Amino acid sequence: MSILEGKNIEKSYKDRTFLKTSHHQVLKDIHLELEEGEILALVGESGSGKSTLANILGFLIDPDQGEIIYKGRSLKRPLDRQDRLDIQMVFQDPFMTLHPRKTVGQSLYEPLRLHKIVQEEDIKDYLAGLLNQCGLSLDHLDRYPRALSGGQLQRLNIVRALSLKPKILIADEIITALDTPIALEIIQLLKEIRDREKISILFISHDLASVRRIADRILVMKDGEILERGQTQEIFQAPKNAYTKKLLASIPRLS
Numbered sequence: 001m002s003i004l005e006g007k008n009i010e011k012s013y014k015d016r017t018f019l020k021t022s023h024h025q026v027l028k029d030i031h032l033e034l035e036e037g038e039i040l041a042l043v044g045e046s047g048s049g050k051s052t053l054a055n056i057l058g059f060l061i062d063p064d065q066g067e068i069i070y071k072g073r074s075l076k077r078p079l080d081r082q083d084r085l086d087i088q089m090v091f092q093d094p095f096m097t098l099h100p101r102k103t104v105g106q107s108l109y110e111p112l113r114l115h116k117i118v119q120e121e122d123i124k125d126y127l128a129g130l131l132n133q134c135g136l137s138l139d140h141l142d143r144y145p146r147a148l149s150g151g152q153l154q155r156l157n158i159v160r161a162l163s164l165k166p167k168i169l170i171a172d173e174i175i176t177a178l179d180t181p182i183a184l185e186i187i188q189l190l191k192e193i194r195d196r197e198k199i200s201i202l203f204i205s206h207d208l209a210s211v212r213r214i215a216d217r218i219l220v221m222k223d224g225e226i227l228e229r230g231q232t233q234e235i236f237q238a239p240k241n242a243y244t245k246k247l248l249a250s251i252p253r254l255s
Contacts, residue, residue: 002069003200004034004057004087004168009066011052011224026052028224030066034168039194039201041215041232043208043247049224050204051092054172057202058089070168085115088161092173094153097160098145105141108160117164130159133196134189151182155189162193169193170202175210187214208247212236220244 009030012023026049034040042050055061057068059079067074075083091097098107108127112118118126128138134155145153154174161169171190175183191214194201205211211218211232218235220228220243228241239245 001036002033003036003071004202005069006030006032006053006057007067007069009053009056009063009068011049011056011061011063026224027056027063030224030226032219032226034200034202035216036200037194037198038216039190039203039214041203041205041211041218042221043205043211043218044221045206045247048221050206050221051172053221054089054170054202054204058087058170059084060089081115085164086167087170088164088166088168089170089172090154090157090161090174092176094150094157094174094177095145097157098153100145102144103141104143104145104148104156108141108156108163111160112163115164127159127163130162133193134159134162135185149182150178151185154178154182154186158186158189158193162197166199168200168202170204172204173206175205175207183210184213190214208236220247 009027010025011027012025015022015024030053042053044050056063059077062077069075070083070086098104109123112123112126113120127141131137131140136152136155136159140148140152140156175186178186187210190201190203193199203211203214215232218230218232219226220235220241222243228235228239228244235244236248239248
């Protein structure tokens, strides 16, 4: 059963020069479905429109046309509080997400207090459980982002998203800036989170090798269009589209 659908999604941006303004179409009639408890991968080279689509599905930007359907309901801005909490994102650059002048604890406590996810007196214990599940400890809450590694920060960004009890997690190129061993740990962590929390994950990457380790299904994207879709095993064993075959042949593999 689908938990999130994108229907007929299109998006263009204006390209301005000294002499004229033109429109560059980034997304072209996109259709996708994310199933409950599924890890769906969206793959393609840089500039294919993956992050734009992620930002639309995460309600950070609006499409020019099309609709987003969540649990059978068409969502429109402004989202109600629960819908906003149910869809959370983790971004590519782990160093840009947490406030650099606040401790990690301050950044994690604020949304929990704002949205009253748990009682004030239970916040520390609640975070302790999430930190432990993500391979971290309460000691990390007293540190500033600059004192942490990229892998630690990305785990904390995952903790931040999970702390709001989402039903959907959108992971936009979250292993791109990480060394291979750390990237593999993050992939394993996401699989464990899906299995434990039963949430749905949209995993966006340009690396089909990492996608093979995590995804149930794959959508292959190029120039704002989805060219191929299918079960992960099908895509790797019998790709139909020439672009998919090119990606499989050329993208560096995680070892």
